[in-house]
Amino acid sequence: MQRYYKLEAIVLSKKRIGEADSLVKVYSRQMGKTTLLAKGVRKPTSRKRGSLDNFSHVALSVASSKGIDIITETKLIHSFAGWKKDLKKVSIAYFFCEVVDKLTGEAEKNEVVYTYLLDTFKLLESVKGLRSQRDMFSKKILVLLGFWEEVKDLTDPDEALKGVVEREIFSLKIGKKILN
Numbered sequence: 001m002q003r004y005y006k007l008e009a010i011v012l013s014k015k016r017i018g019e020a021d022s023l024v025k026v027y028s029r030q031m032g033k034t035t036l037l038a039k040g041v042r043k044p045t046s047r048k049r050g051s052l053d054n055f056s057h058v059a060l061s062v063a064s065s066k067g068i069d070i071i072t073e074t075k076l077i078h079s080f081a082g083w084k085k086d087l088k089k090v091s092i093a094y095f096f097c098e099v100v101d102k103l104t105g106e107a108e109k110n111e112v113v114y115t116y117l118l119d120t121f122k123l124l125e126s127v128k129g130l131r132s133q134r135d136m137f138s139k140k141i142l143v144l145l146g147f148w149e150e151v152k153d154l155t156d157p158d159e160a161l162k163g164v165v166e167r168e169i170f171s172l173k174i175g176k177k178i179l180n
Contacts, residue, residue, distance in 0.1 A: 003063065003064055004061060004062065004063055004064070004072070005030075005061075005062055005064070006030075006059065006060065006061055006062070007026070007028040007029070007030050007031060007034070007059070007060045007062060008028060008029045008030070008057075008058075008059050008060075008077070009026035009027060009028035009029070009034075009057075009058055009059075009060055010026060010027050010028075010055065010056070010057055010058075010097075010114070010117055010118060010121070011024060011025075011026055011052055011053065011054055011055060011056045011058065012025045012026060012027055012033070012054070012097040012100060012101050013025045013054060013097060013101065014038075014052065014054065016042065019042075020039075020040045020041065020042045020043045020046075021037060021038065021039050021040065021041065021042070022037075022038045022041050022042060022052070023035055023036070023037060023038075023068070024036050024037075024038050024041075024052055024071065025101065026058075026060070027100055027101075027104070027113070027114055027117060028060075028114065029111055029114045029115075030109065031107055031109055032104060032105075032106075032107055032108045032109040032110055032113075032114075033100070033101065033104045033105065033106055033107070033108065034069070034106065034107060035068060035106070036060070036062060036068065036069050036070065036071050037068045037069070037070045037071065038052055038070075038071045039070060039071075041071075047074075048071065048073075048074045050076065050079075051074040051075065051076035051079075052071075052074060053079065053084075054093075054094075054097070055080050055084070055090075055093050055097065055121060056076060056077075056078070056079055056080070057076075057077040057078040057079075057080070057118060057121070058074050058075060058076055058077055059074070059075040059077055060073070060074055060075075061073035061074075078121075078122075080093075080121055080122075080124070080125070082125045083124045083125050088130055089124050089130065092124065092130050092133065092134055093121065093124065095134060096117060096120060096121075096137055097117075099137070099138065099141055099161060100113065100117055100141065102161075102165045103141060103142075103145055103147070103161075103164060103165065104145070110144070110145070112144050113141065113144050113145065116140060116141070116144060120133075120137055134157075135154075135157045138154070138157035138158070138160070138161055139154045139157055139160075142154070142157075142160060142161070142164065147160075147164045148160065
């Protein structure tokens, strides 16, 4: 088994653990959705801290371990700082990440989903119609993952997502309130 490997990934979410560590859930080109440990990332002096923000496009060096693999180095590729100041766009980005997280399994590689999520984040810098972007993303991700036929109309993407995930998507409520 490889002792070290590299990933190009998008940070989906982070969860604090312990004093200074975080569990970082990423969606990578090479491995799909993966949860990694970022040791000491919450310390003010951590060099990894800024590059592991939610939605960041990063290059990671990872060390294999018996449990959760550990992030050893990070390099920020794109922070998407242009739209991170806009609350509506950030709420949509949380929705996108939650949908990808709920619809994909751990270590299920899907380069098309990775590329689509990355392209969608890049598009958020210039897009105006957030509601249509949200609905289009929902349909496209369902199609890419084989839950929906591309030629079939999708009148209520929220209900379709809820049916596939079999529970409420939390950021769905937040996104709807902000977009109204």
